[in-house]
Amino acid sequence: MSAHRTHWLTxxxxxxxxxxxxxxxxxxxxxxxxxxQGDEDGAFAVTPIVNYLLATAGxxxxxxxxxxxxxxxxxxxxxxxxxxxEQRFEKLARETALD
Amino acid sequence: MxxxxxxxxxxxxxxxxxDLVEDRLVLWYFVAALTFMTISMLAGILMGLQLLRHNPLxxxxxxxxxxxxxxxxxxxxxxxxxxxxxxxxxxxIPRLTLRPVLSNPLSYLIFFAWQAVVLxxxxxxxxxxxxxxxxxxxxxxxxxxxxxxxxxxxxxxxxPIINAPGPLYVTLWYYLAALVWTFLTxxxxxxxxxxxxxxxxxxxxxxxxxxxxxGLFVTPLGWGMMxxxxxxxxxxxxxxxxxxxxxxxxxxxxxxxxxxxxxxxxPIPMFLQYGAVLSTIALEFVVLTVIVNFVGTLYGTGDxxxxxxxxxxxxxxxxxxFLTCLQCALQVTLTFQALIHxxxxxxxxxxxxxxxxxxxxQLGVMTYLVPRILKTEWYNPKWCEWHYWxxxxxxxxxxxxxxxxxxxxxxxxxxxxxxxxxxxLSIPFWSVRxxxxxxxxxxxxxxxxxxYLTWRKSxxxxxxxxxxxxxxPAFGQ
Numbered sequence: 001m002s003a004h005r006t007h008w009l010t011x012x013x014x015x016x017x018x019x020x021x022x023x024x025x026x027x028x029x030x031x032x033x034x035x036x037q038g039d040e041d042g043a044f045a046v047t048p049i050v051n052y053l054l055a056t057a058g059x060x061x062x063x064x065x066x067x068x069x070x071x072x073x074x075x076x077x078x079x080x081x082x083x084x085x086e087q088r089f090e091k092l093a094r095e096t097a098l099d
Numbered sequence: 100m101x102x103x104x105x106x107x108x109x110x111x112x113x114x115x116x117x118d119l120v121e122d123r124l125v126l127w128y129f130v131a132a133l134t135f136m137t138i139s140m141l142a143g144i145l146m147g148l149q150l151l152r153h154n155p156l157x158x159x160x161x162x163x164x165x166x167x168x169x170x171x172x173x174x175x176x177x178x179x180x181x182x183x184x185x186x187x188x189x190x191x192i193p194r195l196t197l198r199p200v201l202s203n204p205l206s207y208l209i210f211f212a213w214q215a216v217v218l219x220x221x222x223x224x225x226x227x228x229x230x231x232x233x234x235x236x237x238x239x240x241x242x243x244x245x246x247x248x249x250x251x252x253x254x255x256x257x258x259p260i261i262n263a264p265g266p267l268y269v270t271l272w273y274y275l276a277a278l279v280w281t282f283l284t285x286x287x288x289x290x291x292x293x294x295x296x297x298x299x300x301x302x303x304x305x306x307x308x309x310x311x312x313x314g315l316f317v318t319p320l321g322w323g324m325m326x327x328x329x330x331x332x333x334x335x336x337x338x339x340x341x342x343x344x345x346x347x348x349x350x351x352x353x354x355x356x357x358x359x360x361x362x363x364x365x366p367i368p369m370f371l372q373y374g375a376v377l378s379t380i381a382l383e384f385v386v387l388t389v390i391v392n393f394v395g396t397l398y399g400t401g402d403x404x405x406x407x408x409x410x411x412x413x414x415x416x417x418x419x420x421f422l423t424c425l426q427c428a429l430q431v432t433l434t435f436q437a438l439i440h441x442x443x444x445x446x447x448x449x450x451x452x453x454x455x456x457x458x459x460x461q462l463g464v465m466t467y468l469v470p471r472i473l474k475t476e477w478y479n480p481k482w483c484e485w486h487y488w489x490x491x492x493x494x495x496x497x498x499x500x501x502x503x504x505x506x507x508x509x510x511x512x513x514x515x516x517x518x519x520x521x522x523x524l525s526i527p528f529w530s531v532r533x534x535x536x537x538x539x540x541x542x543x544x545x546x547x548x549x550x551y552l553t554w555r556k557s558x559x560x561x562x563x564x565x566x567x568x569x570x571x572p573a574f575g576q
Binding site: 072 | 113115116194195197265266267268269270283287291296300303304307327330331335336337339340341343344348351352355356368370371374
C-alpha cells in the first residue's frame, strides 16, 4: 500500500474513532454539569470526575510530547536496542568470568 | 537511528553490570519481600481457620481476625509486592537506561525507610489504628512518611529514566508512569477521604483507590517487568513494540475511571457507574493486545515454556491475567454484579490477580535472578519445580473454589434463604480454600529455605569459583 494511501486511511480511521468518542465524552460531560447545577447533592460526583480528567489531561500532554519527540516513528527501534544491550551485558559478563 | 542504538553498537560505551546494579540491594529487597509474604500468608491461614471456627488465637484483642485480615492484605501489597518490585527495578532500570540510579546511599535509605513503614503499618493495624479505607488501612500518622518514601523512590528511579537517550523502551514507560501514579494514587486514597471529602464522594474515591492500586501501581510495574524479562529469556525481541505501546496508552486512558465499578447499585450517579463499566470492558480489548503480543513473541518457541522455569512462571501469570481480566469484564456488568457482589467470588478474583499473576511473576523473576546474583546454582533446583507446581496449582484450586463458592453464596442470597444457610453451604468451600492455602504456604517456605541454603552455599563456594553473571546457571539459559 502506498504511503499516501496509508496516510489517508490512518486519518479516516482516526476520525471514525475520535468523532463518536468526542461526542460521547461531551454528552457525558454535559450530564455532569447538569447534575452539579440541578442537584446540590450531585456535586460530589465532581471529585472522581475531576480526578479522572486531571489524570487524562496529563496523559494527553505526555502522549503529544512523546509523539513530538518521534517516539512513534521507529516503533520497533527501542525493542531492538534493549535486546542488543542485554546481549552485550551477557557477553561482557562471560568475558569477565573467563578473565 | 537513535543515540541509544549507537550506544548498543559501540562496544566501548556499554558499562559493566557491576557499575550499574547494586546486586546486594536487590537480594535484600527479595529477603524483605519473602519475609512479609510469609507473615501475610500466615495471617491468611489464621483468617481461613477463623472462618472454619477454629481460631487458634481466641480472646486476644491484638490478634483478632479482623486485624489479621488487614495485616494479610497490607503485608502482601506493601510488604511483598512493593519490596519485590523495588528490588527488580534496581536490576532492570539501570540495565535498560545504561545509567545507575540517582544515588546508592538514597537507595539504601529508601530500603530501610520502606521496611519501617511496612512494619509500622502492621503494628499500627494490630493495635487498632487502622484507617477506614480498604487497602489503605495504613494508620494516618504513617501516610506522610509513606508518601515521602514514594516521592524519593520516584526521584531515585526517575532520574536515569528521564536522562536516557532516544525513544524509551516500553518497560520504562510503564515504570515512569507507575512512579507517578503510585504516589498520586496513595495520596488520593489515603488523604482525600480522610480530610477533604465524605459520604458517597469518599466512597467513590475509595473505589478508585482500590482499583487504581492494582491498575496503576501493581499492573504497570508487573507488565514493565514482563516486557523486560520475557524477551531476554526467549532470546528474541518483543513481537511488536508498537502493540506494546497500544497496551501502555490504553491502560493510561481507560484505567483511571474504572474503580467505581466496585460500588455499583450505590447512590453514586449512574452515568459514573456506567462509565466505570464501559471503561472496564474497553480495557479488556487493550489487555487482548498485550496478550497477543506476548503470545506472538512466544510463537515457534512454545516448548521453552515447558523447559524454562521462570518462563513458565511468566506465561502462567499471563494466562491468569487474561482469565482475571475476562472475568473482570463480565463481573462488572450490573446483571452479573447483582449475583456476585459481597460473595467469595470477589475474594477468588482478588487472589487470582495478586497471587496468580503478580506474585507468580515476581517469584519467577526471583527464580531467575537469585542464582545470577549469588553466582551459583539453586541449592536444589527440584525444590524450585515443586515451588512452582504447589504455588500455581494451589492458587488454581483456591481461586476456582472461591469463585464457585461465591456463586453458591449469591444464589443462596438471591433465593432469600437465611444468612445461616449461606454460611453452612460455604463451609466445604472454605475447607478446600484452607487446604489450598496450606499447600501454597508450604511452597513458599520451601522456596525461602532453598533461597537461604543457596545463599549459604554461595558464600562458602565464593572463594573457590566465581561463575559469571552472564554464565549464571539453571533456568535462565
